[in-house]
Amino acid sequence: MIERLLPGELAWEETRTDPPDAWLFDEETAVIARAVDKRRREFTTARHCARAALAKIGVPAAPLLPGERGAPGWPDGVVGSMTHCAGYRAAVVGLRESVLTVGIDAEPHDALPDGVLNAVTLPAERPRIEALSTADPSVHWDRILFSAKESVYKAWFPIAREWLGFEDADLTLDRDGTFAARLLKTGPEVEGEPLTSFSGRWLADDGLIITAIARLPR
Known part of the structure; x- marks a missing residue:
């Protein structure tokens, strides 16, 4: 599914199950030594996907440790992003010479729990979500917005190395499967210009929502 959102410069791997042959380096195993089973499976399978994606761009397997x-x-020389939710895990990678940053997120195609929407949205975003929900109630627009903000953060952090809260990005979703994020926090310079925005794509299909941002060099 995720390949429908990505440019050709990126390699990807996704799965709907936790493969029994998925493995970890010792350093990775130590990171989750005290984790519950659910967390261990998510962590392991996401890295299984990441190593498969890295192999597609000619990069050998290496420990992928949380920083x-x-x-x-x-x-070195690689940009990437991983995601997992119930019944889905994926990783996307690219060479830094071809991709500046990437962020992906997957969520169940379901409404957000009560109270979450107001916690993750700006006042200006809520009427847009309401209008989209009225125009097409078959899509859970609140969850798409949440997922898109997660992708924004994942694309932002490797460049800025700073926190970006839900309140720091003003998102506009379009029914054509795209979204735009206007950053409300001063970003670093990227290719000689301040980082002020991201554009991305979203997909709602087969019980899942997937969002992705890929910033390529000019």
Whole structure:
């Protein structure tokens, strides 16, 4: 599914199950030594996907350890993103010479729990979500917005190395499967210009919502 959202510069791997042959480096095993089974399976399968994706761009397997704020540490010269939710795990990678940053997120195609929407949205975003929900109630627009903000953060952090809260990005979703994020926090310079926005794509299909951002060099 996720390939429908990605440019050709990126390699990907996704799965709806936890393969029994998925494995971890000793350093990775130590990270989740005290984790519950659900967390262990998510962590392991996401890295199984990441190593399969890395192989597609000619990068050998290496430990992918959580770093600052939990962001995965990728091999030198690689950008990437991982995601997992109930019944889905995926990873996307690319060479830094071809991709500046990437962020992906997957969520169940279901409404957000009560109270979450107001916690993750700006006042200006809520009427847009309401209008989209009226125009097409078959889509859970609140969950798409939440997922898109997660993708924004995952694309932002490797560049800025700073926290970006839900309140720091103003998102506009379009019914054509795209979204735009206007950053409300001062970002670093990227290719000689301040980072002020991201554009991305979303997909709702087969019980899942997937969002993705890929920023390519000019």
